[in-house]
Amino acid sequence: MTDWPDAWLIIPVFNEGQVVGEVVSDACRTFANVVCVDDGSRDNSVAEIRRTDAHLIRHPVNLGPGAAIQTGLEYARTQPGARYFVTFDADGQHQVHDVETMLERLRSEDVDIVLGTRFRGDASHIPWIKRFVLKTVVSMSPNLRRLGLTDAHNGLRAFNRTVADRMNITLNGMSHASEIISMIAQHRWRVAEEPVMIRYTDYSMHKGQPLINGVNIMFDTMLRNRTDV
Amino acid sequence: MLIQYLLIASSISFLVLFLRKRGTAHTAAGTKLGFVSFAIFSIYAVLRPEDIQLMADWVGVTRGTDLLLYALVVVFTFATLNAYLRFKELELKYARLARTIAIRHVDRPAGANSESAFE
Numbered sequence: 001m002t003d004w005p006d007a008w009l010i011i012p013v014f015n016e017g018q019v020v021g022e023v024v025s026d027a028c029r030t031f032a033n034v035v036c037v038d039d040g041s042r043d044n045s046v047a048e049i050r051r052t053d054a055h056l057i058r059h060p061v062n063l064g065p066g067a068a069i070q071t072g073l074e075y076a077r078t079q080p081g082a083r084y085f086v087t088f089d090a091d092g093q094h095q096v097h098d099v100e101t102m103l104e105r106l107r108s109e110d111v112d113i114v115l116g117t118r119f120r121g122d123a124s125h126i127p128w129i130k131r132f133v134l135k136t137v138v139s140m141s142p143n144l145r146r147l148g149l150t151d152a153h154n155g156l157r158a159f160n161r162t163v164a165d166r167m168n169i170t171l172n173g174m175s176h177a178s179e180i181i182s183m184i185a186q187h188r189w190r191v192a193e194e195p196v197m198i199r200y201t202d203y204s205m206h207k208g209q210p211l212i213n214g215v216n217i218m219f220d221t222m223l224r225n226r227t228d229v
Numbered sequence: 230m231l232i233q234y235l236l237i238a239s240s241i242s243f244l245v246l247f248l249r250k251r252g253t254a255h256t257a258a259g260t261k262l263g264f265v266s267f268a269i270f271s272i273y274a275v276l277r278p279e280d281i282q283l284m285a286d287w288v289g290v291t292r293g294t295d296l297l298l299y300a301l302v303v304v305f306t307f308a309t310l311n312a313y314l315r316f317k318e319l320e321l322k323y324a325r326l327a328r329t330i331a332i333r334h335v336d337r338p339a340g341a342n343s344e345s346a347f348e
Contacts, residue, residue: 035335050336053339056335057334057336058331063323063324067328070328170321
């Protein structure tokens, strides 16, 4: 049995068949509650997830990672006993022991949300171009600077019920990371950062978002809240 | 020249359109009125080109056709933005619909508590 009966791991999955089986089974060894949201994958991701102990939700069409996280969250927060929620990437770049550290902090400290960061401590394992772009994003975002955050687009986040109940991701694509940061600022959630190790494998580098996506993210973020649905 | 002020004013109104909340009956009606008045203006321009030339002289544009071109650019920008925002709205509704369907059919692991949390 695990130490975290009240935590839910939310893993958005899109065409990660090569690695998702191993990543999810590894997570299930530590966490009893794992929900994978398959975002309309065309490969064997679904079959791989079915072999694990994770809950599986399948989007009927591809909607984007932001939408997948929101789906997983809406499912997880209706589950009895759910108190802590974690977003975790399916490509194997995050480590389970980092999640445990973040959850410990949520339990013991006065924080609502803990974000993983690549930039506290040793950042030398991050490819320089990625480091440069991510640093630029931080220096350009007033929210990040005000909240004292160092990493805008880390997929690893742990948060409590207060955050989960109010989180409403409307940007379906990759821009959800910036949207979550704006929500932190808007709702005045108490935020902390935890240094995490990202495993930059050839696989995750290849799957990662192209840096040019930054343009899309900026545009989407600018237009957020202009629509009222 | 007057035309410069008019064009700057229209650019500012696009920005306002971008920045303010949409979806109210007010903005929807405004959009429709805008398009109707543009249609009327276009018909008028076809029937009485000399009046358009006169208007062009008032606002400081050389030719009436140029004035019409400016108006067209303004309306086109507005229509594009409007379509973009509308599309975003629909995308979000579509995501919510897909999500609702997806959550109804969850594959639970064999060992999990089988009782559904959804009433």
